Amino acid sequence: MRTSIKRGVIGLAMAGLVATGVATELTTAGPASAAPGHYGASACNKNTVNKTYKMKYSDVQLLWGPGTQYDSRAGVGKGKKFRRYCSLYKTPGQYGWHYGKVLTGANAGKKGWIYGANMRAA
Template identity: 40%
Template sequence: MPTALKTRAAAIAAVVAIAVGGALLTATPASAVGSSSCNWTWAYAQDMKTNTAVNLRNGPSTSYYSKGILSKGTRFKEYCNKDFNWSYGKVLTGANAGKWGWVYSSYLDFYIA
């Protein structure tokens, strides 16, 4: 194989590796934490709403990445929580509707329709 062709093949392989690696970096990491981190579960899921703009996180701490910002007034269905500090549930309204994640509990109020 000529040297120019080898160089081009190596460059293409590097671009593909970077593209695949980039795609893998955007996938949900194995460290994602779901309801298994809860240590208290509601008998019936609670309707909540955010009282300020807040991050929807991948786990129950600020060390987990943000899955999106929930604006003030976003409805959130809380299923369980960790130490009454972090709430796990599903976003019901807004740009992140349908996503599951963690919200710091102080930024949630009960929603009464």
């Protein structure tokens, strides 16, 4: 009985938010295209030494998560620097996904994921 009352109250509260337009702002605030979610260092499975890399190619994508199913957060140009904080290796012996921060270029300061094959040691 309590659960159904609680759901009813929550439903009414949400209906009021939708009517005032607040729910729209709540759902669109932040990275709207970060489906299925975005992940920081908590997704890493290897704590690597912080190291600076340069991009090998033009327009390397900085992603919201460790995989191509995640949306792009920003483009990182050839030669731009990226500081790796940690890594996620899905298959041993293959390039991994690296979480870190862009250090140079138009998107300096943004954090996200870059695939290891796109980088070389600075």
